[in-house]
């Protein structure tokens with residue numbers, strides 16, 4: 038099997054793609070947003086329950102490819118219990134890693150989370166698939182910004 | 194199978210050598226000709242030669258080179274007339290692509306002839322290019338847009354289509370061959386039924402023209418839209434065939450240089466079709482390149498191409514239907530060159546990426562047919578489509594790559 042492909046579809050990615058964690062709606066979300074990739078028709082909804090400056094709970098629903106589903110699943114795992122500021126830092130770091138952008142310094146406390154997101158960075162070799170990995174994060178960001186208005190973000 | 198022997202034969206392997214892209218990409222299995230076909234040397238060189246030796250603007254200069262360029266441009270029109278068996282070369286309007294050809298009819302014919310309450314009928318397998326121009330016209334003029342369904346086998350339902358027709362029907366706009374299901378629509382019958390009610394018929398020939406003989410006079414349609422880049426020609430050029438009396442009764446849709454007889458500030462007299470609809474400097478080299486493309490196709494023979502692609506379609510259907518968990522989108526009895534499918538538990542995008550890694554190029558997504566995806570209850574499909582250069586070995590590579598994909602996502 039081709040190395041790039043193995044790098045893209047690592048076991049963790051396949052596993053989260055097949056069995057996404059936190060895959061349900063929240064009963065009492067404080068923030069909701071939808072992400073839509075018109076290119077492939079993928080749609081996901083991200084739910085947050087923010088308590089003060091902490092993300093008390095986070096979940097998602099929708100349908101998508103293995104990459105976007107795994108990205109959403111892993112995202113919910115690392116975001117749970119984080120402060121909003123830390124969550125934004127993680128997104129910036131993740132975005133830089135999958136697009137090959139400038140990496141900024143990160144507090145040591147977040148290093149373990151960055152490690153957990155590492156399996157998704159195989160998309161770097163597949164420019165057309167980067168959007169799949171960032172879609173859930175962009176929906177998360179839209180949710181933070183729009184509260185319960187339920188904004189929809191689109192790739193591109 | 195010796196019944197094949199008396200069919201016109203086509204040697205795909207030999208023809209592939211006429212396409213330089215395959216020399217550069219020797220392991221490429223190109224199964225996306227429905228999106229755009231690769232270009233034979235005859236087209237690539239024909240365009241280069243035109244720019245090298247014959248190029249000037251058309252219909253403008255008095256000098257020899259401009260006359261030469263004009264001749265080649267108008268000869269290209271004649272080639273296309275003959276290719277579609279139109280009665281008169283004035284029935285061939287050069288456009289940028291099929292999308293522009295359809296928009297031309299919507300904006301010119303539609304605006305001039307339709308009024309509130311009139312009805313347009315399309316099918317449920319249309320490409321967005323044959324939906325949105327009519328949707329826009331509907332909203333602007335207060336028309337009704339009706340959708341004739343295909344049945345669960347993928348076959349166009351003639352009875353339900355007929356039931357939608359009435360004295361209010363002014364236009365039927367349908368594709369000749371679905372770019373998603375591969376179904377060939379019964380356009381001959383559609384034209385007859387529509388004409389009985391006095392409705393005009395536009396056929397979107399984007400997918401049919403590259404793979405079967407098309408005779409617009411035998412079809413009897415009023416308009417036939419074609420895009421050059423799927424017909425082994427260059428991008429940026431398309432054709433609208435329109436019956437001359439229909440074109441003659443249509444106003445210009447874009448105006449400017451090349452469309453006029455006489456301009457006064459108070460009034461302009463527009464010239465006859467087709468130039469009335471070709472405002473501004475046309476894609477001269479594109480038209481010349483498209484003429485080379487149809488010569489290339491005629492050299493092989495459209496009956497031979499159709500027979501070849503029918504055989505490939507049969508082989509592909511057989512191979513794919515033996516892959517566990519592969520669901521083919523139904524394409525009716527007369528299906529040609531386009532196979533759409535999904536793999537259970539694997540998203541089309543992931544299939545596309547894995548196939549690409551095996552150098553098998555397919556299209557994934559909604560194929561600009563979202564209403565059809567909604568009807569089928571799916572977000573998208575994987576689509577393999579064939580061209581005259583494909584052969585059974587390509588389909589074997591496709592199914593091997595699909596098997597590898599299943600293995601990976603098991």
Ligand SMILES: Cc1ncc(COP(=O)(O)O)c(C=O)c1O
Pocket residue numbers: 227228290291292293320322323368370371372397399400420421422561
């Ligand atoms: C059936 C059909 N109609 C119209 C089009 C539009 O062609 P173009 O984009 O060249 O105008 C396509 C191609 O995508 C098609 O498959």
